[in-house]
Amino acid sequence: MRLTRTISIVGVHCAGEVGGVIVGGVLNPPHCKTMYEKLLYFQNKADDIRQLLMSEPRGRPAMCMNLVLPPCDPCADAGLLIMESDEYPPMSGGNTISTATVLLDTGMVKMTEPVTKLNLETPAGLLDLPVDVPGLGVISVDIAWGGMHYAIVDARSVGLEIKNANGPKLIEVGERVKQAVRNTYTPVHPKNDKIREVTIVEFTEPVRQASDNTKMAVNTVWCLQGDSTGARVEPGAVLDWLSCMQEVNCMGTTTVGGFDAVLPTVKGSAWITGFKYMSLDPSDPFPTGFRVRDQWHMPEPSGERIVK
Known part of the structure; x- marks a missing residue:
């Protein structure tokens, strides 16, 4: 051999x-x-x-x-x-x-x-952006940095629910949204202008608060693929991802290149x-x-x- x-x-x-x-x-x-x-x-x-x-x-x-x-x-x-x-x-x-x-x-x-x-x-903020997506019309997209530039979309705004049966449709719509965002806006990292352009779409559902005051968020992503741990962060949040839990906490705020930013901690297992x-x-x-x-x-x- x-x-x-x-x-x-x-x-x-x-x-x-x-x-x-x-x-x-x-x-x-x-x-x-x-x-x-x-x-x-x-x-x-x-x-x-x-x-x-x-x-x-x-x-x-x-x-x-x-x-x-x-x-x-x-x-x-x-x-x-x-x-x-x-x-x-x-x-x-x-x-x-x-x-x-x-x-x-x-x-x-x-x-x-x-x-x-x-x-x-x-090698290593939110921006509300209206985007005209062919076949869907104008939808609101948040641009966030979480290790890469995300386009975050409320799944309800495109008539979808995050569940296994909608997987093919989420992929199809996610690709259309990503291309529309790329044609509309190019985000640039404030400390490295070579890191630019949205490469991943994250669909979200509303944050829910449990009886113990923890917050639950259901997300799914399309990039071709990736993870959404770093992009959707708020104090005390817990991401419900593939039925497994990752604890995300905001430890404070700061600025990066003149932009407001958070200091998150992520607790998870592999x-x-x-x-x-x-x-x-x-x-x-x-x-x-x-x-x-x-x-x-x-x-x-x-x-x-x-x-x-």
Whole structure:
């Protein structure tokens, strides 16, 4: 057997969000002084790794991949680069929880009692915006930052309810909303103007208050996929996500680049699902994978091989 490359991955899920953490087989990029420079390196010069792992036959739409790298900041224990189906998000709550779980549970970072403090270095407000969506008319969309730029939509405003039976329709409408927002408005991160554009749509339902005064919020996302831990935050909120709980609290407020911002904490759990090696044979006809159009909901090719 001859292999072009072999990549070591720890399988993990965070409240049902399936992903993996790359712990071997991918070298630290050269001459990068920040984690954002490392993001750009993989995005522009080594994106074949993301395509190999995230596209079929090795990947699928609803998954994430996290790459552990040496940090650039000496105060950090490890660097984290996040790969999703269409992008490299600068930050993600669920992926951070997954990566922290793997680093601690495999012994890559020493666990101490009663509290282990782990510093991960990553590359890393609301705006009410009226958007004219073809076939839906004008709807109100909130633009928020939660590790990536979200377009947040009240599901009721497009005549939908967040439930399994409406999954295909939520995907169809979510893609239409995302394209309409991109044609209308381009958000730019106040501290890094290269981080821009909405890449993920989050449908929400009204926040409900329980008898114990906790607040429950039902959310679902479309990016192709992702997690919504960081975007919808208010004091004492609890996100009901895939029937699993993640506790989100607002510890205070601050400003970022002149914009009002919150200081959130997220409490959640992730579970290791297995250990595997991904490999590439030099004779493999799909060295960067492929995407079946009806499963990936891709109206136009985006560089990856598309199978109709």
